[in-house]
Structure formats: C-alpha cells, structure tokens
Amino acid sequence: MSEGKGFELSGYPLSGIVRRVRRAADFSQRELAKHAHVSPSAIAQIETGAVTPSLPNLQRILNAANYRLAVVDVDGHLVVPLEVWQDVADGAGRRYPAHLDTILDPVFGDWWADGFGLARPPETFRRNRTYRDYERRRSQWEVRSSKFRHAPHPQLPRGWQPGDQWRAEPDGGDAA
Structure with a gap:
C-alpha cells in the first residue's frame, strides 16, 4: 500500500495511527466510518495519507475506537487546561493574560x-x-x-x- 506524504504526530504518520487504532478496535474502514459519522472514503483517504482530518473528525474517529486525543509534555505528563477564574477581570472586563500569574x-x-x-x-x-x-x-x-x-x-x-x-x-x- 503506497502512502502519501501525510501529517505526522510526534514523528509518527497520522495515517498509520488511524490505521492502528482501527485495527485495534477490530473495525473495517466502513465500520469505523459509521461509528465516527464520517464517510468510508474519508477513512480510506486518511489511512493512505492523502487527506489530513480536521481536529473534530480526528476526535470522532479516535472516540469511535475508544481512544482519546491528549496533550502530554516531553516527560509524558498530561497537560490540563489552564483554569480560568470566574469574575477575575480588569476594569474593562477583560481576562488577565494567560501567561501571567x-x-x-x-x-x-x-x-x-x-x-x-x-x-x-x-x-x-x-x-x-x-x-x-x-x-x-x-x-x-x-x-x-x-x-x-x-x-x-x-x-x-x-x-x-x-x-x-x-x-x-x-x-x-x-x-x-
């Protein structure tokens, strides 16, 4: 199977990751497409590297196979979102910059x-x-x-x- 120049995540081709996830879930391309609410041709194009899925589509594909998309740092620790405190804003109602404590x-x-x-x-x-x-x-x-x-x-x-x-x-x- 020839693979196009596709998108890579941490040095791994996204096409291979989607293929691995589908195989681990024991789905055919049609079954994965059905559970992810995308077309079977979209799954085929993603797996060959011809198309890079949007983030919502990638999440749906991973969720259909019981996988989750997560962000981890170089040490492998999960990166959680920055907490936004309610009612903490400047005089104009703007939130403070996220990079400041x-x-x-x-x-x-x-x-x-x-x-x-x-x-x-x-x-x-x-x-x-x-x-x-x-x-x-x-x-x-x-x-x-x-x-x-x-x-x-x-x-x-x-x-x-x-x-x-x-x-x-x-x-x-x-x-x-």
Whole structure:
C-alpha cells in the first residue's frame, strides 16, 4: 500500500495511527466510518495519507475506537487546561493574560502603584518574567515538591534586592 506524504504526530504518520487504532478496535474502514459519522472514503483517504482530518473528525474517529486525543509534555505528563477564574477581570472586563500569574487580594508591594498611594485593585499580576519565575521557584521550594526537596533556597536574580520586582527587565521589557 503506497502512502502519501501525510501529517505526522510526534514523528509518527497520522495515517498509520488511524490505521492502528482501527485495527485495534477490530473495525473495517466502513465500520469505523459509521461509528465516527464520517464517510468510508474519508477513512480510506486518511489511512493512505492523502487527506489530513480536521481536529473534530480526528476526535470522532479516535472516540469511535475508544481512544482519546491528549496533550502530554516531553516527560509524558498530561497537560490540563489552564483554569480560568470566574469574575477575575480588569476594569474593562477583560481576562488577565494567560501567561501571567494572577495575584488575588494583593498585599502591599504586590502592585506596581503601591508606592504612589493609589487604591489597590482586587487582583493584579506580575509582568516581569524574571521576578515571576523566581517567585514560582520559591513557591515550589517552600512546599518542598520532590523536585526541590534537597535544593538550596532560591536566590533573587543576580543584582536584585527585595522590592525590585517592578524594575525593568534586563532586555528592555517593561516591568509594571
């Protein structure tokens, strides 16, 4: 059976994965198509690499054979979706950026404008990546996750003092 240049997942041809899933479920192409609510010719084209299925179609094909599509990191751990907290938004009703850690009920020093005497918001975030990464390492160390069980206490970034969390990034990025 000749195989076209098809899409690959983690170095494996998607056509071969779909074929393997179908064979493991002991389905013919017609049976898999029937259970997945796609045409038999779509299954044939996917298995030969002539067509790459859409994500919804791939999910239906895998689900029909009792398989699930999942995202795992390089260590094989399942990646779960980022939790979106309800009622946590800025003054314009927008959610905070997903790559930033939201700080609920900030204390003095957690918000960039504390030094100006402005009213503190109910939530904020740190935009300075260097300090944010230090805070994450410190938090993991404090709860003694197995990764940090015998590690020394994390140090502030080189040249930093406590309270420098709002200073500019070394590469010129903004800090507040």
